[in-house]
Amino acid sequence: MDQVLLITGGGRGIGAATALLAAQRGYAVAVNYASNSLAADEVVRAIRAGGGTAMAVQADVGDEAQVLAMFEKVDARLGRLTALVNNAGVVDVQARVDEMSVARLERMFRINVIGSFICAREAVRRMSTRHGGSGGAIVNVSSAAARLGSPGQYVDYAASKGAIDTFTIGLAKEVAAEGIRVNAVRPGLIDTEIHASGGMPDRAFELAPTVPMQRTGSAEEIAGAILWLLSAEASYTTMALLDVAGGR
Template identity: 70%
Template structure:
């Protein structure tokens, strides 16, 4: 989407340094957007994504922020306001899982981390985006895509019901916010990936479990980050102009 002045507008992708987030950031750039690539720790990975976007001739910026920390989120949006074209979209992609466990083996610290990042982080980032996008606040409109999960409807028993519950919250958040902003030029949707072949499974200790599940999947394969990114970018685009409050499964029939 081009700005009124004819130049690109900015998409902020949280957790944009790897996996689905990186795929979304790169596909947005291919469609002509400037991109703010948020990361929590891996600066080198974020910088690599930014360099690829700049190689396409578009503005890009790596912005560090732990989305569970309000002060860091505010600083991130301030940097984007200063260094990039006006914001037109947010992809709330930053999220974490933990090692497989039952509820009776989960600590409060684990639960707080899951909900602080996956839920609170998405709320605060969306709040700041709304202040810039909504016509009620003088914005030109735009779109928000929240990253949910098929786990929200499956529950993920014996693996991570905390993660599944956090994504259930994201589904409800998406439905409510979509209706709240429908008359203010901002569309809000969610994408619910199934089993996707990204490094998050290895870093959280779920790699073997993912590989074991593949033969049981309807399509007999895991999805790819690029396949999820295609759905996200469609929801951001004008082609989805009458789509808001949707929960779009990209789960291979699971």
């Protein structure tokens, strides 16, 4: 059976690294992006150049209509989904809780939490034996921030990832008997563009000395953990929250 993987936020950082590695492992990959079509197209080109199968598909994961359209395109082009990586997420500029606007909070939870719920819902409808599927695997990208709280920087982001941890546990139990495994990876300080989007492009390197391993992690290191959780090697693993954070 063909393995079909959808990666949200797949154009850059952890998502792009995961897409490239998944293609090497034989997955047909749908690379989702919100607005940066050039980055997603570059990932797709790289996969195809290596002999793999890939497509780019636009959708704001916080918009239900766009998510539904995205899944329909993947169905039509690649076939029935067997794997989902809920990677799309945002941070905001560093701020204390007493400085946060409702607009900021609504954006954070709409994309990071509701988006993951909607995408997982659609994936379950395709994978679950209850719905005529043949099973599959979901990996949610959480964050070590869920444990650390990110005080003085982005407690809202940390809280959204705490919600992802709880979501992972509940969904894993809900669909375990339907052929679907659900796990989460919690990256630590990873050298990706997400820090720049929060106004701190050097954040990972500045905080590297606080990590027991004394360095930042790479997107490729997170991708390796994600692909293990998706693979048959993790066939008895569900509900796991896997820290890939250098001991932080």
